[in-house]
Amino acid sequence: MLKNRFLLFLVLFVTLSYSQVKNPVVLINARAQQDKILLRWAVNSPIEWQKANKKGFIVTRTTVLRDGNVLSKPEKMLLTLKPLLPEPLDSWLDFVQRDNNAAVIAQSIYGESFEVAGSKEGELSKIVNMADELDQRYTFALYAADMSFDSAVKAGWGFVDSNVKKNEVYAYQVSVFETPKVKESSYVIGLKDYTALPAPTDFIAIPDDKKVMLSWDYETFKRIYTSFMIEKSSDGINYEPISNTALVNLNDKDDYPSKNMYYLDTLSMNDNTYHYRLYGINSFGEKGEMTKPITVKGVSAVVTSARLINYNIINSNEVNLEWDYPVASESFIQGYEINLADSDKGPYRVVSKIISPSERKLTYKENLYPSNYFTVSVVGKNNQRLTSQSMLVQPVDSIPPAKPIGLEGVIDSLGTVKLKWKANAEKDLRGYRILRANTANEEFVDIYHKSYIENQYVDSVSLKMTNRKVYYRIAAEDMRYNISEPSDILVLEKPDKIPPAAPIFKDYDNKDGKVYLKWIRSYSEDVVGYSLRRREKGQEKWLEIKQINDTIQEFTDDRVENKKTYQYAILAKDKSNLWSTLDHSVITVQVLDFTPIKIISFLEGTPDRENKKITLNWDYNKSKDKVTGLSIYKNVKGSQPTLWRELKGDLFTLEDKNLKINMEYEYHLIPSLLSGIPAKEEVLTVVY
Template identity: 50%
Template sequence: MKKALFLICFWVVNWSFAQLSDTTPSVMLKSYVQKDRILLRWAVNTPIEWQKANQKGFILHKILIKKDGNFLENPEKQTIATLKPDKQEDWIDFIQKDNYGAIIAQALYGESFSVEQDSKNGISKIVNIAEELNQRHTFALFAADMSFVAAQKAGWGFIDTDVKAGETYIYQVEVLGMPEIESSAVMVGLSDVETLPKIHDFTAIPDDKKVLFSWGITYLKDIYTSYIIERSENGTDFQSISSTPIVDMNGTSKKQMFYATTLETNDTPYFFRIYGINAFGEKGIPSAPIKVQGVSATTAVPRIADYNFINDGVELIWEYPKEAEKATEKFELWHNTKEDANYQKVVDNIKKEDRKLIYRKLSASNYFKIASVDKQQKRHFSHSTLVQPSDSIPPARPIGLQGKIDSLGVVTLSWKANTEADLAGYRVLRANTDKEEFVDIFNHIITENTARDTVSFSLSNKKVFYKILAEDLRYNRSPFSEVIVVEKPDKNPPTAPIFNNFTTENGKITLYWINSSSDDVESYTLSRREKGTEKWQPLQVFHKETNTFIDENTEGGKMYEYLIQAKDKAGLWSSADNATIIIKAPIRADKVIKSVDFVADRNARSISLFWKYQKNAKVTEIQIYKNVKGTSPSLWKVLTPKQQHITDKEIHINTIYEYYFLPSLANGKPVEGEKVEVNY
């Protein structure tokens, strides 16, 4: 293959595999689930071992570990592929239509590999690699991130179509004949499919016949490898503004990405939108279009360049031309909790020489603008910047859920609207019995605090159960609301039941009561509300013989008022007077770990441990303790939250080992640990 010279011009974003920094030689493995297949990508993290691995090849193993929710007792390990890069001559036609394939082919087979230095496009900021092997490794992995087809051709990707719903698999990749390179594994099934997120904070700062775009990447680094910005003149027909995707070479040090482009004129308004592309070539949902129009170069406009969280506030940093200070009177800070026109001035008379300010009265979502005020008292506003402190906090639990059913089976639900500024909407769940699993009846969020559902009267159940949750723009989900029971409408009311005792233990409230003395009681309803609120939320409907209830769905430290009422066969309710009790809920630890699994491989003399976290859990680290059963545990490993698999080879046959998993949260809240016992 002839020597090739690649001139690569990119702007900003994260490389998923191209920025591997671990020093221990290992294979890094990622997965992505589509409708009926599982896509796999892997990469060796060090240049020398990467080069050797390409010569040796990769072995891909597969284990069916779980079926219909149950773990298999003796899962079999099968080899589903042995992969190496295609031969040099097989790349000739492919590289004519895939530029990224050309980069990979040159990295694999080229006599030399060089990157042209061009200060005009900032290439010196993108890569500063002296050794040619490092260049081959870095750019090959980058190109594989940009073209999954090319990654497959290089032996670094695989599509498994032999998959079924209800099954969970463990995939393991290892380098053939090179045990010194650590293998990697991932556990995944078709149920792990996730929707790629929309970018919500895409903003633009117009200038004279040009515009600078920015968007936050803190929560997108592990999802997208590149981005596409599109432009439209009518807001409907969009086309990409660049011939190649926009890529970040700055690693994990930046909170935002920036990209600049030119405008033909300042007189025409344009619409721009953005979407991300992951390492498997999947495109995310385009953002909402933003309207941009160029501004005259004679008008100086401040630009918020960065921000840093400081204690209980935020330090805002902005840019403004020094030469424009002569015509400037002062700066002002404007604030809003939503991206609309109702901004409020929160700080006045900021010196025109200043370029930073600390603001402490933060909300969950904060939109800031800096205004420069000229000598004629005309304001020139910067574009808004969104600041969200520690957005791992979910919305509040929805309250006031009510429901009624008409003669046609139409159920009307309503509840008190949440007030969070970053609220995306609600999800409504239903069950036909109190034993049935709740299901999302719409399979998407609804933005109003009302909903309609239709139920069939032909079914044997007389009641329908509903609960809701709130979800914000970062996909954080609130606890479920209290469950309500909707039933058909059914004149001496029964005597009232009364509470006679209660206990609080292990984050639960156990209630005891004396049932009604009336002999026509059909059921009892236990309701709950937070102290100081008006609306009761039904917790559970009981049969006559039941006189106790354990409430596990509480928030620690809150005061709850419980009400027990009897209903007779005519549908009349007992009096609520003297039928209430007020209890303070105990504090419980959060359950962060979703599951812990293991595979004991006697042939390999190893125990592989796998675990998953609850969605949206903000874990900072996890400590793993280990001991032989009957002895005291000791700290074995401390891992980062991205590491969810580890292999233990320091083991002896016919020994029972116990592993304890204890994660730590960013907010410092207590969590429940998990234990697994392995009989090796």
Template identity: 45%
Template sequence: MKYYLLALWMWSGIHLANAQQAAVKVLTRAQENRILVRWGVDQPLEWQRANNSGFILKRITIKRNDQLLASPEKKQLVRLPIKPEPVESWMNLVQQDHYAAIIAQAIYGESFEVEDTGEQSEVSRIVNMVDEMHQRHSFGLFAADMSFQGSIKAGWGYIDTEVVKGEEYIYQVAVANDASIASGAGIAGLNDFEPLPEVVDFMALPDDRKVMFSWGIIPYKGIYSSYMIERATDGRNFTAISKTPIVDINDKTGNASTAMYFADTLSNNDQKYQYRIYGISAFGERGAISKPISTQGVASVSTPPRIHDYEFKTDGSVLLFWEYPKDAEAEIQSFEVAVAAKDQGDYKIVGKQLTVSKREFSYSKLEASNYFKVYAVGENNQKIASQSVLVQPIDSVPPAIPQGFKGQIDSLGVVQLSWKANAESDLLGYRIIRGQDKDEDFIELYDKAYPQTHFTDTLSLKLSNKKVYYRIAAEDFRHNISDFSEVLIIDKPDVIPPSAPVFSNYELANSAVQLEWINSTSDDLNLTVIKRRKKEDVNWETIASFTDLTTVFWDRKVEKNQVYEYLVMARDEANLWSNPNNSQITIAVFDWSAVEVIKDLQALVDREKRVISLFWRSVAKGETIAKIEIYKNKKGEAPTLWKVIHAGQNALNDVDLDINTEYQYYFVPTLHSNTPAKAISLTVQY
């Protein structure tokens, strides 16, 4: 058996396929002298299993004569489990009731296929993509909403006629021999009977060759599962406008709505129609029919206005002019004028209900950019718009300079800038510029007008500049730019140590060490320290510190015959210290007491032979002379090296002489041990 469904797929009120445990869901409906009961299993696989096992239906009487019973009376209404009737017994019913045919196909069909016939095709395509078992389950239960007789034949419904007014019953339904599917229950009594209500807020909105219907569904939740709309041309002979009932699919997908909508297509706009609606309960009952409403199609507005000119008036307003064919005025009721700041923006109506003969409109609240449209308005508020026209008043006045410009920087170099928003209505944004030096050219940080009042900039803290400089200006839609603000100066966090000082020279004299160094070149230098340690030691000792630019220090607290290491370091205002790697020097300090090794230096002058003979005596004890450097000068002149002699020589002649000249001689000995030796001098008149 195969059936082609022409309906919209839905989940009925008893479909709870997302429940964790499968369960039987029960609905009851009290009529005047009987009670209708329907049930179904809310998950597909368990639904199929329950159809095979059958259902046990019990009735528990809890009230009699409108009084609660002390001992409720339980009765199994059907002796054997209720199962679907054999397929052969369905033939007469399916010929008359196509929903019953759907139920039979869902239960017995070898395959279950729903074909797209064009009506609600998108939903049908979705249905065709789901699993076949889900199709059988969902369409079977949907069809049961439409056909109570089909539900009874499927073993999903029961009519209880052995009921009494004043009594109230609990109907309990369980799957036979299957405790894994939770049982369900519903409560009803004849006292609960109420006629099905009329849909009272049925409304029609006519359009060109169609009508859109709407009606509220909140009052009918739990009463109607679908609706049917009927149409007549004579007010008497009504026929349905759809082949299948109209269902609220949103309610079944979790997107609950408060109203439903349905459209009917008309062949023309001249024929008047009468429409009415009624609801259909989950037991297939038709509700009360609504009062008919009359409507007909309304012609659409097909001719748009055309704005052809505008002019500025002396008071700053603009006067718009548009064209509209005289013979098309019969289609419309009025004109409207709308304006927006952007062509694709939200248009605001600024002129409404302008007569169909009007062709101009004055507007004074102009912005920097104004996009105007003129609408032709027809019956039922149908509208068609003209092309937009841009109107820009002349503006050469720049915005004010932004105020409240401030900023702060964090330890990572991220700068947060902010300022007060300008008040101009035509403000486009702000221009932000930055300089690494206040006297250099600033660069723009954003390639167009920046629209906000806070900006984030990121700086490299490795660059040597200590400060960064910012300015901002405001720009309007006409690209008039204000003067730039005063310079905002932000101090960068100091993460760069000062440049290292280096030793440039040293001197050993009088059992002391003279140190000379070149200071750090950092402009925020605030301390220079000298440290010392013996070569075999690990820890440094600070022996001097300077807050000025001193570059010389005498270390007079050294021990003789020791090797010392010296370190010079600089500190800046951020308490960062220079790198010590290239700021060390090693100095050996020995006993530098000069040893007397030359005595009795004398001179013999022979003017006839034009010679001065020099004599001396070597008296070194435990030391050997390596060489003697002899310096000579005329008195008043600088001495120069004259001779270098070696050990063992004790006399020397000078023949390079001028008469009547006083000469000075300096003997500077050098010992093999490098021990300091005393120099000796002699002055001779020639």
């Protein structure tokens, strides 16, 4: 029976995280210290974790760097002479008296039953108690191992490598003994990777009425620390932990990662000064550097709001506001803030600094909206805000907006005109009037017929008309329909000969040794064809590989070589024989073909009942790829194959004497190539 209530809130989170695992794997973590390297691992499947506790773990180390140089022949060493298993139950008896986490791990491994109890009806533990018992063992054990590295080592889930050198870098591999189903993992580390554990940053306290919200940076440190501990002091000298157990963040999810971590502490009195400090704890049980202490006092809550009672409009950009607030409550607040919006529903913005608690008036001297909604907020000493109801203020406005400036534009080969200008700054701006004339002496006409709200506009002109220039002006209009002086005249010349718009690649793919290309056609209306070109990266000359009409938008290039990098370009040609540019019509593709290649050219198996053996013979294709080794998996037909032999690449025959009469055996041969390209598996069936 397990009664450690401090784990209740973690169980549901971890159980959900690990309840469905399709590809079991050993997850490994490592930590370099000044003279040794610590390893921790766990299987990411409850079922495989339970099996691994009986099979044991194998730890190997490969020296990959020495004095900063990569070793041509990495030095591999088996660190576990026998598989690491949990120590016998008797050896845990004294240990669990000193470490609650050890008791959790021992119960999860050796306990006949595993239940979560000791909590009241209706708490989160009631939900956890409904989970599968194996998941409970698994999740509790993983959490306890993170809290106690010594317990993890005792359980066979950790290892300390003291036989290390400062000038070397190692690759550690951890696997489950005789269990290829569970994928092994590696971790590269050396003593040079040692760093002191830092103090958490952004540790702040936000006071409230007889409570304080503590917050710190979680996102930066969640890969360093698995939990945190807060210490509290009333005199700044004697500190005590704020809780019996370390604090764990349960709100961090892949879709919604947490940036900060929070803890709410209650205070006995508002007037006392309290001191807090914080440190992190990693998965190896190491405590990080302590933060500098922060101090805080509780503050009284704001319970009374202010009330706007009068206003006086001085001009279109200035108004006097007046409000009321009890004098007796002034000592409990920082002051007031004035808020403004152009709608009663908001959004409101703060338009004043904090005003003294004794003040009751403010003159607002900024540009006003046609309709202005003001509120006043009482700001408490804990930055709590209590906001009044709104008051409507409407000034008289007969002043038009400023003359628009910065008008510019271009005309493309299709007669499309793109105009843009600098946006006006008036708060009551309704929009702009778009004016156009076809000749210098012609009257300008409003071509949009109403206010246009953006500061860029798309127009079209005919390229067949005899006028070679087009004239534009912009006028601003406010909410009271006051119209500004028109902008300076913009004169645009119609294009004579402009190349077509360039097509662009929208997608590409590289599979089975082929390159698949897709593109978006040029939007120019006079395009008559396209040219698809290719070159190897680094070369200057382009080779046309396809002439294309206007309907085709994709092409498959099967004349490429593996591991080469190519550049593709797509160009459009119009009726005037003008070609588009390559500025945005080039992509670079590296051809990578991972299709397994056939290496074994000959394979046979000869049963010999008289000598009680099966003789296997094979041969390889003549290829550029050198065969460095051969893995042979064996199984009785219908059962799961397991690794039977690992051979060098220069062997071509093998005898199997571990046989039973009247059985049908399958042999799976998988070569390993020096190039790293995957080789095709060959299967041989032999009836013995």
